[in-house]
Amino acid sequence: xxxxxxxxxxAKRLFAKKxxxxxxxxxxxxxxxxxxxxxxYHFKNKENLYSKILLDSICSIHDSIRSQIDEIDDPxxxxxxxxxxxxxxxxxxxxxxxxLMREIASDGSHLTGEVxxxxxxxxxxxxxxxxxxxxxxxxxxxxxxxxxxxxxxxISFYQCxxxxxxxxxxxxxxxxxxxxxxxxxxxxxxxxxxxxxKSDV
Numbered sequence: 001x002x003x004x005x006x007x008x009x010x011a012k013r014l015f016a017k018k019x020x021x022x023x024x025x026x027x028x029x030x031x032x033x034x035x036x037x038x039x040x041y042h043f044k045n046k047e048n049l050y051s052k053i054l055l056d057s058i059c060s061i062h063d064s065i066r067s068q069i070d071e072i073d074d075p076x077x078x079x080x081x082x083x084x085x086x087x088x089x090x091x092x093x094x095x096x097x098x099x100l101m102r103e104i105a106s107d108g109s110h111l112t113g114e115v116x117x118x119x120x121x122x123x124x125x126x127x128x129x130x131x132x133x134x135x136x137x138x139x140x141x142x143x144x145x146x147x148x149x150x151x152x153x154x155i156s157f158y159q160c161x162x163x164x165x166x167x168x169x170x171x172x173x174x175x176x177x178x179x180x181x182x183x184x185x186x187x188x189x190x191x192x193x194x195x196x197x198k199s200d201v
Contacts (some may be wrong), residue, residue, distance in 0.1 A: 004042050006032045011036035012053045020050055022112045051112045057096035058118045061089050065125055075133035079197070080190050082126055083151055086159065087186035090159040097156045123136055139197040147193060154189055 010031035014023045025046055029036045043049040064085040072078050090097050105109055111119075126144045133139030 003032070003034050003038060007034055007039055007042065007049070008053060008056070011049050012095045012099070014104075015050060015053065016095035019102050019106075020046075047110070047112070050110060051115055054096070054099065054111070055118065056117045057089065057093055058115065058122065060093075061085050062118055062122050062125075064088065065122065069125060069129070075129050075136065075138055076194055077130070078129035079126075079194055082129060083155075083190050083193070084186050086151055086155050087189075090155045094159050098160050099158060100152075100154055133197065134199075137199055140199040142197055147197070150193060151189065155185070158185055 007028065011023070011028045014031060015028055023029075023046075025036055025039060028049070032039075039049065043052060065082055068081045069078055072081060076128055096198060103109070123144060126148055130142060130144050130147065134141055
């Protein structure tokens with residue numbers, strides 16, 4: 001079991017850094033200190049290994065939202081739960097968002113139907129939150145996909161740009177602005193989006 005975890009951890013790191021096509025099973029084997037036969041035993045092929053990595057992360061987000069959303073009747077709180085789930089995953093698992101950004105850039109060429117199915121379930125929960133808010137006169141009608149892209153795009157760029165922001169600080173003199181504490185990113189994102197959804201604004 002420990003070796004399986006090591007394979008997943010190494011593969012995720014390599015996929016995030018190099019992408020699916022540029023990552024070989026030999027590299028994963030070397031990184032995880034596991035022979036290729038063991039990798040194939042656990043995952044059958046590279047596609048299944050990649051899919052497992054993505055499924056673990058998106059299912060974690062899905063389960064986090066689902067475990068809370070059924071008990072929440074307030075659509076504003078539901079939106080907060082949705083944003084917090086993505087942000088918590090990004091803090092815990094930045095590599096998933098790096099992989100996701102690579103997939104977006106390559107038209108999702110390596111996303112399986114199973115992975116896409118869970119993504120659609122997650123988006124469906126957001127659609128339900130927004131619809132409930134519209135039905136109660138709290139939110140105005142907005143496309144859930146746009147709201148979703150605002151959430152995931154902002155969190156992805158924020159979390160994955162840490163090294164770039166540090167480089168800018170090191171290379172230029174704009175340290176005061178670039179180093180300024182941005183505060184609770186999830187909270188700020190929620191406030192911006194919920195204000196945009198409010199029907200009375």
